[in-house]
Amino acid sequence: MLETHLLSFVALSPAVAAILLGLVPGRKGQLVRWLSLLGSLAVFFLSILVWLGFDPDSGGMQMTEKISWIPQFGINYQLGIDGISLLLVLLTTFLVPIVILASWTSISDKVKGFHISLLLLSTGMLGAFLATDMFLFYVFWELMLIPMYFIIGVWGGPRKIYAAVKFFIFTMVGSIFMLIAILYTARQVFSATGSWTFDYSVWAIWAPKLVFAGFSSPQGLAFLAFALAFAIKVPMFPVHTWLPDAHVEAPTGGSIILAGVLLKLGTYGFLRFNRVLYPDAWDAARPVVMILAVIGILYGAWVAMVQPDMKKLVAYSSVSHLGFVMLGLAAGTIASTQGAILQMVNHGLSTGALFLLVGVVYERRHTRMIADYGGIATVVPIYTAFFLLATLSSIGLPGLNGFIGEFLILSGSWSVAPTAVIFAGLGIIFGAVYMLWMVQRVFWNPMVHDENKDLKDMNLREILTTIPLIVLIVWIGVFPSTFLSPMEAAVRLLLQH
Amino acid sequence: MLIPSTSDLLALLPEILLCFGGGLILLSASFSEGVRKYASELSLLVIVLAAWARVSGPLPGSCWRGMLSIDALTVFVDIFFLGALFLSAWIAGPYFRKLKIDRAEFYALLMLAGAGAMVMASSTDALSLFLGLELLSIPLYVLNAFLRETAISIEAGLKYFIVGAFASAFVVYGIALLYGATGSTSLIVIGDSIRHGHAISPLLALGVAAIVGGFGFKLALVPFHGWAPDVYQGGPTPVTAFLSVVPKGAVIVALLRIVDGMELLRVSQNWLLAAAIIAVASQTLGNLVALVQRDIKRMLAYSGIAHMGYAMVGVIVAGIDGSTGVLVYIGAYTLMNVGAFAIVAYFSNSEKEAHLISDYQGQGWKRPLPALALTICMFSLAGIPPFIGFIGKFMIFSSAVNAGLIWLAVIGVINSLISAFYYLRVVYTLYMKPEPKQEIAVDASLSITAAAALSALAVVILGIYPTPLMAAAKIAALSLLR
Structure with a gap:
């Protein structure tokens, strides 16, 4: 059962855990947290089993199930x-326990409601990554x-309803x-074909045969409809405006999962569906996608630069980083696509870590304003070290994960779109500027607020929550092949379409 | 005088059970305290018996000399009618006990109305159709005014009566014109004469238009929708629950029998366009006006207008695809709407007549189960998977796409988007607004919660596994084709 339906176990067990959690009395908060953590760790373990059983040499769908x-x-x-x-599945199952730990005291x-929501959300995300039927x-x-x-x-900040509805x-x-x-x-x-089917593999053969003659033709319109849904999720400029609101209002755990996984569903959708199902339209749209991606990179970076709120800054940096991913996908070489996929994971790790760390001080000081901090490096050395690592990962320091992804994207895209690469390269510089400037103002500048003098450093739970992220950040930076090699065959196969 | 045959009587057993059961409760309640006290439970028993009779009874097809057709379609919709009837009678018990006006007449009238809907939905003759319509409508006039010490309830009853009388007059007039044009009241004969005949004569066109107009009133389609918000708001909530689904279902099925039988919309592009305009206008107006409603019953009235607009898309597409979609939609709409009204009844209390959405602030955490049921119904009404409302919309819109009417599907989904705003308002009021300092007095009723939970559970289960519902709807739709 477990062997033949491993993917179902991965996708559906969070939902089952959520239902079981529903039966636990709500006032037993600590029990709920532990159960939720154990459930999500079990899912992570299952996904490791998937990884172990995965055949990296085959590019097609594996471990398939069909009912x-x-x-x-x-x-x-x-x-x-x-x-x-x-x-992406591994990223998701990895981040969910971290989110639970990060929300341990802040929620x-x-x-109970929070954990049920989170587990149901996991099923949604994992299912979307694993589904090979379009309806599913x-x-x-x-x-x-x-x-x-x-x-x-429910668990957001002051303007939560506005942000949630938006x-x-x-x-x-989009959808x-x-x-x-x-x-x-x-x-x-x-x-x-003469029969109804929503099977992705059948669609991959027949959908590209839709007539394409400009974007008002059938294939063009279908492409645009999919593209809108995914562009909103990524989010690409100019449909990114929901993201800063959502991030600023969301609780720390919500931000981690939103930036870490939800946004990746947009880029994943472009790669998996737009590119494969509507290839002619995709080819025609590539220049526009690249332009929007570069605009996103630069715009996100510039807007991030002037943010007074740390969380908002990290949110806008997401717009910028996802721009790199879209650039790599649109360039469409093997290197740039691999880089883009790796960068999806990288962004999940580094931005996840940043949101987590911003949440750590927010919980202590109830402010995320950069101006409310300054000079705290000496007060909270462990925190500073972690934050710095996450920052360096985010700006692409060689030896850490971000560098590998950005390097692959830019070098892979060079042969296709050198101009875009030059502008995107500027984006890296801006990225370093806004991140390091924030770090300087928060950690190094003279201490002006007395409240920060007795700021508590990270406790054991917070350290344990952060360490897995940091380990992976370094791991990918040093041995990227662990993560690049399983996807290579799949990327090659996909790009043949 | 013609004496009905045994098989005719057997075929009509569920309706007979409802009428006689209702009558018996009515009569015996006047002298038996026990019947008065347990009228709600007794009526539930009768309804279950009627459902059993329908499900296990014979399916003779055409009976009563071609006046009725007891077929798979009849069974399909009757199950939902009886289900809605059952749930309405169920929540009526605790609801009226709360208001201290529990009376046996209520259940008798409700069952008569249910029988009327069933007759109407199985009619293949204009006259039986009209009989069904009246049997359905007249009890509802009374039921809407049942809170006889409340002004808005009386207003609701009166409004529904005046508009309903107009609608009935329209329908009768249309039937007369059809008879004049074709020499028959049989929908089958009329259909044949349209299909095999030539262009639609002005007389026939006027007749069909009058009937559709009358039906439009009952469905509260734009521009015949004006009565809905006031009647929904004023009537007792269990009646509103019934009123919002059963008459609409019955009329839609009658419409399907007429449209499919006559292939009206394939005869003339103008007809199609007119129907499409009505559908689009209903969706758009219903959703836009629902956005600004503060009373949940008024909001659900406007949302109902929009939902009938979606259902009309399926009627326009017609054929197997469209009719199957409409039937699934009716089933879905019945479940989620009755569920929603059950919770409205749960939160109603004797002192207040308004049912403001803002009264639900923070109740999601205070009363988890009723709030969860309402939330599920709201998401389902908005057409979000994995709930049954999504399956209904999926089938309707996919039938429109298949019929080449993509624009209707696009307008439909844009309308779903608009509707999400006001359904979400209910949800965020429940969960994201702080609970007011002053406790909201709710006569919490476990029984009503159970009824709503049952609907919500069905909404979820059928949403995740819709195959049986879809299969049954398809068989039902097949019986429309001749």
Whole structure:
């Protein structure tokens, strides 16, 4: 059972854990936290089993499962994993326990609801990465919406309702048009094959045969509908405006999962669906995607530079970093695509770490304003060290993970779009500027606020929460091949489409 | 005089059970204290019996000399009608006990209305259709005014009566015109004469238009929707729950029998366009006006207008695809709407007539189970997976896409997006607004919660595993084709 349905176990056990958690009395907050942590660790363990059983030489879908679900429309419950989704699944299962630990004390109200939401969200994310049936993908995709809405809206900051509704509506704008595109493509596949199917592998053969003649042709419109859904999620300039609101209002754990995993579903969608299903439209759109990606890189960096709020700064840095990922995907060489995928993971780790660390001081001082800190390096040395490492990872210091990703993206894109690479390279410089400037103002400048004098350094739980992130940041920086080699065959296969 | 055959009587057993059961409760309640006290439970028993009779009874197809057709379609919709009837009667017990006006007449009238809906949905003749419509409507006029010491309830009853009388007059007039044009009241004969005949004669066109207009009133489609918000707001909530789904379902099924039988929309592009305009206008107006409602019952009234607009898309597409979609949609709509109204009934109390959404502040944490049920119904109404509302929309819109009416599907999903705003408002009021300092007095009723939880559970289960519902709807839709 476990062997044949391993992916189902990974995708669905968080939901089962959430339901079981529902039966625990809500006032036993500590018990809820432990159960939730154990559940998420079990899922992480299952995903490690997937990794161990994964065959890196094969580029296709592995460990596939298929159960007929809605036979009237040829819809199956169908899961599969390849090198690309493997990394993202691992990232997800890795981050969820960290989120739980990071929320250990900061979420003290309605603990049970938070953990149920988080676990349901995990199922949505893992399912979306693993689904190989378009309908199933859509269901998982939408399944993420409700728990995240609650996480922002219930446990968020002062403007939480505004941010939660904005998040919900933005995401829904994208997904409703994607639904129409899915229905339309299904219809076209039906005409071509004579039977209803939402099977991704069948669509990969037939959907590209949709007529493409400009973006008002069938393939163009279907492409745009998918692209809108994913661009909002990434988020690409100019549909990124929900992100700063969502991040600023979300609790620390929500921000980690949002930046760490949810955004990756957008870039993953571009790669997995837009590129493969609508290749002609993708080719035609690539220049625009690259331009928007570069705008995103520079715009995100510039806006980040002037943010007085640390969390908002990190949020805008996400816009910038995801711009790199989109650039790598749009350039479409093997190196740039591999770099982009690795950068998705990197961003999850480094931004996750940054949000986590911002949350650590926020919990102590209840402010995230850069101006409220200054000179705290001597007060909280351990914290400073971790923060610095995360910062250096984020700005792409050689030896850490960010460097590998950005290097692969830029070198891989050079042959395709040198101009874009030059501008993106500027983005790296700006990135270093805003991050280091923030670090300087928070940690090194003279201490002006007396409240910071007795700031407590990180406790054991916080250190233990951060260390896994730092270990991976260094690991990827030093031995990137551990993570690059499983995806290589999959990337090659995907790029052949 | 014609004496009905045994098989005819057997085919109509569920309706007969409801009418006689209702009548018996009504009569015996006047002298038996026990019946008065347990009228709610007794009516539930009768409804279950009727459902059993429908499910296990014979399916003769055409019966009563072609007036009725007891077929798979009848069974499909009757199950939902009886389900809605059951849940409405269920929540009515505690609701009226709360208001201290529990009376047996209520259940008798409710069951009569249910029987009317069932007759209407199985009619294949204009006259039986009209009989069903009246049997459905007249008890509802009374039921809406049932809170006879509350002004807005009386207003609701009166409004529903005046508008309903208009609608009935429209329908009768249309039937007369159809009879004049074709010489028959049989929907089958009329359908045949349209299909095999030639262009639609002005007389026939007027007749169909009058009937559709009358139906439009009952469905609260734009521009016949004006009554809905006041009637929803004023009527007793269990009645609103029933009113918001059963008459609409019955009328939609009647419409399906007419449209599919006559292939009206394939005869003329103008008809299609007119129907599409009504559908789009209902969705858009319903959703936009729902955005600014502060009373949840008024909001659900406008949302109901929009939902019938979505269902109309399926009616327009017609054929197997469209009809299956509509039937699934009716089933979905019944479950989620009754669930939502059950929770409205849960939160209603005797002192207040308004049902403000803001009264639900923070209740999500205070009363988890009712709030969760309401939340599930709201998300389902917004068409978000994995709930049944999504499956309904998926089927309707996919049928529109398949029929080449992509623009209708696009307008539909944009409307779903608009609707998300006001459904979300309920959810965030429940969970994200702080609980008010002054405790909200709610006569918490376990029984109502159970009814709502049952609907919500069905919304979830059928949303995750819709296959049986879809299969049954398809079989039902097949019986429309001749």
